[in-house]
Amino acid sequence: EAGVTQFPSHSVIEKGQTVTLRCDPISGHDNLYWYRRVMGKEIKFLLHFVKESKQDESGMPNNRFLAERTGGTYSTLKVQPAELEDSGVYFCASSLDADTQYFGPGTRLTVL
Amino acid sequence: GQNIDQPTEMTATEGAIVQINCTYQTSGFNGLFWYQQHAGEAPTFLSYNVLDGLEEKGRFSSFLSRSKGYSYLLLKELQMKDSASYLCAVRSYNDYKLSFGAGTTVTVRA
Numbered sequence: 001e002a003g004v005t006q007f008p009s010h011s012v013i014e015k016g017q018t019v020t021l022r023c024d025p026i027s028g029h030d031n032l033y034w035y036r037r038v039m040g041k042e043i044k045f046l047l048h049f050v051k052e053s054k055q056d057e058s059g060m061p062n063n064r065f066l067a068e069r070t071g072g073t074y075s076t077l078k079v080q081p082a083e084l085e086d087s088g089v090y091f092c093a094s095s096l097d098a099d100t101q102y103f104g105p106g107t108r109l110t111v112l
Numbered sequence: 113g114q115n116i117d118q119p120t121e122m123t124a125t126e127g128a129i130v131q132i133n134c135t136y137q138t139s140g141f142n143g144l145f146w147y148q149q150h151a152g153e154a155p156t157f158l159s160y161n162v163l164d165g166l167e168e169k170g171r172f173s174s175f176l177s178r179s180k181g182y183s184y185l186l187l188k189e190l191q192m193k194d195s196a197s198y199l200c201a202v203r204s205y206n207d208y209k210l211s212f213g214a215g216t217t218v219t220v221r222a
Contacts, residue, residue, distance in 0.1 A: 003154070004154070031208060033208070033209065035210075035212075041214070042116075042212045042214040043155075043199065043201075043210075045209040045210065045211070048208055048209055055207075055208070056207055056209060058209075059209070091154075091155070098142075098203075098208055100157050100160060101145075101157075103154045103155040103156075104154055106154065
C-alpha cells in the first residue's frame with residue numbers, strides 16, 4: 001500500500017511569490033491534515049479535512065494560506081504571497097478515522 | 113492548549129537501553145503517540161497509548177500515566193539505525209489534531 005506522498009520535496013522561492021504544495025493521502029483515508037515545522041520549533045498543526053470539508057483550520061497562520069481538497073482526494077496548500085517566516089517543512093498526514101496519522105516526507109520550503 | 117516537554121538530545125551505546133521521557137499538560141487528553149523521524153524523512157508511527165500502562169512492540173515499549181501527565185518510550189538493544197529524532201505527540205479530546213513536543217535526537221554510538 002502506498003504511503004502519503006507530497007510534491008515537491010523542496011521548493012525555493014522569492015519573497016512575494018506563490019507556491020502550491022500537494023499532498024496525496026493513503027487511498028481510502030477520509031482524514032487529511034497539514035502540519036508544518038519551522039526552524040528549531042516543534043511540528044505544529046495547520047488544518048484538518050474530512051473528505052472535502054475543512055473540519056478544523058484553527059492552526060492556519062493567516063489568510064495568505066489557502067488549503068483545498070476538491071473531490072476529497074488529494075489536497076493542495078497554497079501560500080500567496082510567501083513571506084520569509086513561511087520557510088519550513090510542511091507535512092501532510094492522513095488517517096482512516098480518529099486513529100493513527102500517517103505522515104508524508106514533507107515539502108521543504110525556503111523563502112528568500 | 114498543550115504543553116509537551118521532552119529532552120533535546122540523548123546519546124547511548126549500541127546494544128544498550130535508552131528511555132525518552134515526555135511530560136504533557138493538556139486541556140483534554142485522548143491519546144499519546146510516539147513517532148520516529150530520520151533526517152529528511154517522514155515521521156513514522158511507533159506506538160499509541162490511551163490507557164495507563166505499558167505497551168510493548170518488539171524492541172520498543174511505551175508507557176503512559178495519565179494522572180501524572182507522563183509517558184516514556186523505551187528503546188532496547190539499541191542499533192545504529194535507531195539514531196533518529198523521536199517525537200511525542202498528544203491528541204486532544206474533542207478533535208483529531210496532534211500537538212507535538214520538539215523531539216528528542218537520539219544518537220547511538222558504536
